[in-house]
Amino acid sequence: MSEQAAAVRSPRDEYWAAIEEGSLRFQACQECENRWLPPRDHCPRCLSGRFEWQTAGGEAEVMSWVIYHMEYGPNFHDRLPYNVALVRLVEGPQLITNLVKASSDDPEEPDLDSLKAGERVHLRIARWPDGPLLPLFAVSDRT
Amino acid sequence: MGHTAFGALPGRSTISMNVEACRAALQDAGIEKDLVDCVLVKFPTSKFEHMYGHKLSEALGLQPKITGVMDQAGASNIGHVAIAAMAIESGQCDVALISFADNPKSGVRSAYQQAQGDDAAFGWIGPPGGFAMVARQHMERYGTTSEQLAEIAVTCRAHGANNPNAQLRRPITVADHQASRMVVDPLHRDDCCLVSDGGAAIVVMSAERARQLNVPDPVPVLGFGQGHTGWEVRTRPDLTTTQAVVSAQTAFAMAGVSPKDIDVAQLYDCFTICLLITLESYGFCPPGHGGKFVEGGNIGPGGELPVNTSGGLLSETGMPGMQLIIEAVRQVRGTSVNQVKDAALAVVSNQGGIMQTHSTLVLGR
Ligand SMILES: [Zn+2]
Numbered sequence: 380m381s382e383q384a385a386a387v388r389s390p391r392d393e394y395w396a397a398i399e400e401g402s403l404r405f406q407a408c409q410e411c412e413n414r415w416l417p418p419r420d421h422c423p424r425c426l427s428g429r430f431e432w433q434t435a436g437g438e439a440e441v442m443s444w445v446i447y448h449m450e451y452g453p454n455f456h457d458r459l460p461y462n463v464a465l466v467r468l469v470e471g472p473q474l475i476t477n478l479v480k481a482s483s484d485d486p487e488e489p490d491l492d493s494l495k496a497g498e499r500v501h502l503r504i505a506r507w508p509d510g511p512l513l514p515l516f517a518v519s520d521r522t
Numbered sequence: 523m524g525h526t527a528f529g530a531l532p533g534r535s536t537i538s539m540n541v542e543a544c545r546a547a548l549q550d551a552g553i554e555k556d557l558v559d560c561v562l563v564k565f566p567t568s569k570f571e572h573m574y575g576h577k578l579s580e581a582l583g584l585q586p587k588i589t590g591v592m593d594q595a596g597a598s599n600i601g602h603v604a605i606a607a608m609a610i611e612s613g614q615c616d617v618a619l620i621s622f623a624d625n626p627k628s629g630v631r632s633a634y635q636q637a638q639g640d641d642a643a644f645g646w647i648g649p650p651g652g653f654a655m656v657a658r659q660h661m662e663r664y665g666t667t668s669e670q671l672a673e674i675a676v677t678c679r680a681h682g683a684n685n686p687n688a689q690l691r692r693p694i695t696v697a698d699h700q701a702s703r704m705v706v707d708p709l710h711r712d713d714c715c716l717v718s719d720g721g722a723a724i725v726v727m728s729a730e731r732a733r734q735l736n737v738p739d740p741v742p743v744l745g746f747g748q749g750h751t752g753w754e755v756r757t758r759p760d761l762t763t764t765q766a767v768v769s770a771q772t773a774f775a776m777a778g779v780s781p782k783d784i785d786v787a788q789l790y791d792c793f794t795i796c797l798l799i800t801l802e803s804y805g806f807c808p809p810g811h812g813g814k815f816v817e818g819g820n821i822g823p824g825g826e827l828p829v830n831t832s833g834g835l836l837s838e839t840g841m842p843g844m845q846l847i848i849e850a851v852r853q854v855r856g857t858s859v860n861q862v863k864d865a866a867l868a869v870v871s872n873q874g875g876i877m878q879t880h881s882t883l884v885l886g887r
Pocket of ligand 1: 408409410411412413422423424425426427
């Protein structure tokens with residue numbers, strides 16, 4: 380990539396390009412210890428613009444989750460009811476995601492009746508039908 | 523203070539509703555509009571417009587010393603009271619008119635269904651999802667139940683049933699709440715506020731000016747404060763508490779009062795969980811005890827802390843916050859339809875976004 384092209388690629392573009400290539404990355408400040416998502420130009424702790432990308436190991440814990448029973452935006456009607464979760468990577472950064480079944484390759488809505496906050500989930504970069512690749516997280520199958 | 527009808531007002535522009543509310547507020551204060559030299563108004567939530575304060579001033583036939591819009595979402599109305607009070611105190615202006623109107627019920631509502639940036643790809647859309655995420659974490663951490671959230675809706679709806687101006691006057695039971703359809707689990711429909719057209723306005727001036735002008739029954743502003751969490755839900759390390767704590771501490775300190783002195787509270791109830799967490803943030807109960815606090819009629823008439831005595835956003839009108847200030851004024855004046863006996867001190871909370879913004883007002887004598 381030319382230097383000029385690199386200069387116009389925003390951290391957000393870099394983040395989604397990495398997802399397309401199959402890895403979830405977050406930003407790590409080169410002047411303090413802070414690591415963060417979502418992608419932005421400056422460290423929100425020390426305001427430095429010097430950061431590097433680090434690849435997440437894929438382990439996270441569930442902070443909270445919800446289940447949509449009503450359609451608020453277009454394109455989600457066929458997936459109702461569907462979950463949205465907030466997870467925290469073991470490396471620290473947090474992100475919004477969907478939880479999926481561990482046992483199936485294509486994303487499938489899991490049974491979350493016995494889910495508890497703090498439960499470990501594992502990164503699964505995959506796409507919902509007709510959607511973009513997304514960082515989803517697999518929750519262990521219920522017995 | 524004054525307001526329009528609440529509910530569906532088809533064909534009314536937001537400027538029209540603001541003017542009606544301002545006219546009513548000026549009549550209530552017993553003053554001519556030409557005394558007003560400050561006009562503060564939040565732009566309509568459902569449709570951003572540039573220079574909205576100036577547009578309203580034109581419609582009011584005024585060229586005020588100060589006008590404009592401060593964007594604190596649902597916290598803006600108390601934010602404007604604070605700015606007006608400080609501007610008056612520092613001699614920048616004399617009499618302020620503070621107004622808000624919106625028409626999301628009859629007009630456009632798209633602002634309430636906005637996708638949350640890239641996270642829309644996950645279906646993370648709209649305020650109910652955000653507050654459901656907050657509610658789940660509170661339930662997981664503290665054992666708060668949906669039935670406890672229901673107690674808040676039951677109380678507000680019972681208060682609204684007595685209020686002739688309330689948009690939704692049908693009382694409900696905890697069982698009704700539990701049977702109402704799931705919107706975003708763990709929130710039911712009856713956890714969510716109304717969508718309303720309407721406007722409301724208040725007049726702010728110094729106590730001395732109010733005496734000179736023989737304003738009938740002015741209600742003193744004793745304290746105000748703000749605290750802005752700012753961060754979106756996804757970056758917040760803890761969803762169960764916000765800078766509402768700081769907002770309340772600032773307002774209580776300015777007023778020289780503590781939570782136990784408060785007789786009645788008008789707390790922002792866009793969603794039941796928001797009111798519950800505000801009770802904790804303000805120190806009416808310890809963190810995590812909000813669920814217990816709202817049980818058994820404790821926030822109803824004769825309870826330890828009657829809240830939202832005109833019905834709040836869940837029953838009176840879904841418009842963001844001015845109606846809560848107006849009901850606090852009524853309580854201190856002794857003219858509420860659900861009057862708390864000898865109410866001398868009232869607190870009001872305003873908040874916006876998914877608890878990103880917060881402001882607090884203490885009124886009383
Ligand atoms: Zn840094």
